[in-house]
Amino acid sequence: MPPARRAVRKTIARFLLRVGIQMGRSARRAGVSFSALVLTSALVRADGYQPSYVSGPSSFSWTGMYIGYQSGGASGESRVSDPFGVPIFGDKIHTPGPFVGGVIGYNWQKGSTLFGVEADANWADFDGTNTCFAFSGFFISSNCRAHTDALGTLTTRLGVATGPAGRSLLYVKGGAAWEDTSLDTTAGGGVGTPTSSASTTKWGWMAGAGVDHALSGRWSVKAEYDYLAFGHNNITTPVSFLQTVPPNPFFVPVPGVPAKASEDIHVFKVGLNYHLGGASVADSDWGSGSIKDGPYARIPGTEFEFGARYLYGWSRFQKDLGIAGLGASTLRSRLTYDGMNTNGGELFARLDTRQNFMVKGLLGFGSASNGQLNDEDWLLAASLPYSNTLSKVDDRIAYGTVDAGYDWLRGSGSKVASFVGYSILNQNMKAFGCTQIANPFSDCVPPIPTSVLGITEKDTWQAVRLGSGVDFFVLPRVKVGADAAYLPYVWFDGTDNHVLRTLVSPEDGHGQGVQVDLMVSYAFTDQFSLGVGGRYWAMWTTSGEANFGGSGLIIPQRIAVEQAAVLVQGSYKFGESCCSGPLK
Secondary structure, three states: OOHHHHHHHHHHHHHHHHHHHHHHHHHHOOOOEEEOOOOOOEEEOOOOOOOOOOOOOOOOOOOEEEEEEEEEEEEEEEEEOOOOOOOOOOOEEEEEEEEEEEEEEEEEEEOOEEEEEEEEEEEEEEEEEEEEOOOOOOEOOEEEEEEEEEEEEEEEEEEEEEOHHHOEEEEEEEEEEEEEEEEEEEEHHHOOOOEEEEEEEEEEEEEEEEEEEEOOOOEEEEEEEEEEEEEEEEEEOOOEEEEOOOOOOOEEEEOOOEEEEEEEEEEEEEEEEEEOOOOHHHHHHHOOOOHHHOOOOOOOOOEEEEEEEEEEEEEEEEEEEEEOOOEEEEEEEEEEEEEEEEEEEEEEEEEEOOOOEEEEEEEEEEEEEEEEEEEEEEOOOOOOOEEEEEEEEEEEEEEEEEEEEEEEEEOOOEEEEEEEEEEEEEEEEEEEEEEEOOOOOOOOOOOEEEEEEEEEEEEEEEEEEEEEEEEEEEEOOEEEEEEEEEEEEEEEEEEEEEHHHOEEEEEEEEEEEEEEEEEEEEEOOOOEEEEEEEEEEEEEEEEEEEEEOOOOEEEEEEEEEEEEEEEEEEEEEEEOOOOOHHHO
16 A cells, blocks of 8 residues: 555544544543552442553643652661671671652653652661671671661652654652661670660751653653662660680670661662643643543553563571570571572563453572572680681572462553452572681681581571562663562571481471562564663561571571562564554
């Protein structure tokens, strides 16, 4: 068919479709209700009609006030100064966790440039532990626990509206940040459990970047990354003891002295905003502002997408062994597997039905051979205040997730879904060799070569996932996909085998976690796309124990695992065209 005739037919078809939509709007003015579930965002339709954008309306206006809901996950790191000397190990505390909160802001747009101000406040549950003040093997160092239960920001935003009709907003932001945080320090070994605690509201600064995408004249969905940095606050070390004539059990008390603590937090969030004003420029094309009244609506069909990913990641596993009757905060031992750089792969798939129910999942594996284990002990004998041995670690992981949910909004150019699912992670770590780095009167003197297997740790983490997912084209053929899942129920089962001591200890516990994923992909055709993204998964127990040596001696434990990765993927899609709507 000649190009001119094809263009005329395309114009007539769009006109007839537009007339049909406008005529049907009067029968569909029931609007859309919004429901913000804890840690999920969902758009509830008034009827069964689904929006899809086959071509753009007049330019969308971002000017005006907006309010919104957001949730996601974070990875923090608290750093503690050591007033006694250069530390052997520790003084950095990982604090992963979930958050949920609200946001309010105002935008001014001129042309494609946007300037805005924004404030948010969030409930948070970031928590972690590590060793502090371990400057000598003859000093009883401490267990430090950092916790954040609220945080927020006050920022300015600078962005550019892009894509069809200016419906996508790419922005950077910066400004002030605050958090409510605490740091507890407890001397190891149960020496009277002397504890020092400091709680404070800290101020700092933040910088971030994100993308906001208009779903209608009033609603938009976002994905955002922020970096928050907080300055120093004063703390006091707990009262502890120093061995004066090693290895004889003679100790002198060391009073608490001033120290400092600071913190950085990496935050990933997904959110949904409602724009109170400024969208009237586009209302004639976008309808009254309800999501279902978007232009050129039609019901999408069944879609199936599958693909494969390569991942390069980092992994960390830690368990704190407390003292019976004193809990897991007063340590007898700690094992920290760290620096495990994983190479692996995974398969994934997603099915979206005509009725808007969705099922998705992934199955993956990975291995690492360059990690290390720090095995710490406190006062295992009267003459051993602190011991720290270093071993080489190999790691193998296998994991999977499966989710079922509903696409509250679904068109050829965007999806907003809530889901419930299941996650499993199997981890098999092997520690080889042993070198003492703290106390020459303790274990592994002389060193044990790395050809000798010393410890194995085989674990299974299972969890329930409650999450939100968004997918939208931010530019022609460029799609952003993001998932944020809160894990309210986590079950842990493991086995610690100290091979050289013939000491096998079954372990179990339960707790919570968070899992966030982000992918940016480019559609080379309607079916085939390539993408790159990132992932952060963290789980930890709030109650756990070990049957020490299978003897019936129950030891309280806190266990935590973190997995972070860079992902490269290729995918293929059947069904509804991936590139209709905003791409043409």
